[in-house]
Amino acid sequence: MKSLPRILFAAALTLGFAAAHAADASCDTQATDKKLHGAAKTSFLKKCNADAAASAPAGDAACETKAADKKLHGAAKNSFVKKCTADAAAAKS
Secondary structure, eight states: OTHHHHHHHHHHHHHHHHHHHHHHHHHHHHHHHTTOOHHHHHHHHHHHHHHHHHHSTHHHHHHHHHHHHTTOOHHHHHHHHHHHHHHHHHHHO
16 A cells, blocks of 8 residues: 555646646647747746646645545545645745
8 A cells, every 4th residue: 555655646746747738738829819929928938837837736746645644535635635735825825
């Protein structure tokens, strides 16, 4: 069972990268819609991707790991991860 936290962490990390990739595509789409080019597009993409990374579920990975360490399952795990993620987001603000 020691591999379970590793598997959960890897899954959460993969979801984080997927969300970051989706944010990149979303930011590119927004830049295209705004008809940005050159330095304006570069600046917009940098800020958009940074904002997306800040709101990405990176905190979720840490919270998932903590839940696995505490051996939480089911509703208790979901509740813990939800509160942990909300607390992490509030701490960033």
